[in-house]
Amino acid sequence: MFTIRQILVWMRHGDTDRSIARAGLMGRRKLGLLRQQAAQRDWLDPRRPLPEDAEMAVAL
Numbered sequence: 001m002f003t004i005r006q007i008l009v010w011m012r013h014g015d016t017d018r019s020i021a022r023a024g025l026m027g028r029r030k031l032g033l034l035r036q037q038a039a040q041r042d043w044l045d046p047r048r049p050l051p052e053d054a055e056m057a058v059a060l
Contacts, residue, residue, distance in 0.1 A: 001053045004060065007031065008038060012046045034060075 003025055010020050017031040026034070038044050041059060043051055051059075 001056055004034070004056055005050060005053075007034065008043055008050060011035060011038065011044055 007020055007025055010023075010025075017028050017035060020026065020031055021028045035044070037059065041051070042048065
């Protein structure tokens with residue numbers, strides 16, 4: 001969950017899937033899927049707190 005949480009932070013800061021993939025955290029295809037799911041659940045809004053680990057585990 002730490003990696004996913006870190007990726008969500010990078011996405012909230014505006015980093016692209018390509019730049020996150022270059023960092024070696026996850027591949028671009030999986031990042032695209034994660035971004036879609038996070039957008040549907042409103043996890044990318046920086047004004048809201050990040051979801052708890054349990055919520056992420058159930059959703060993903």
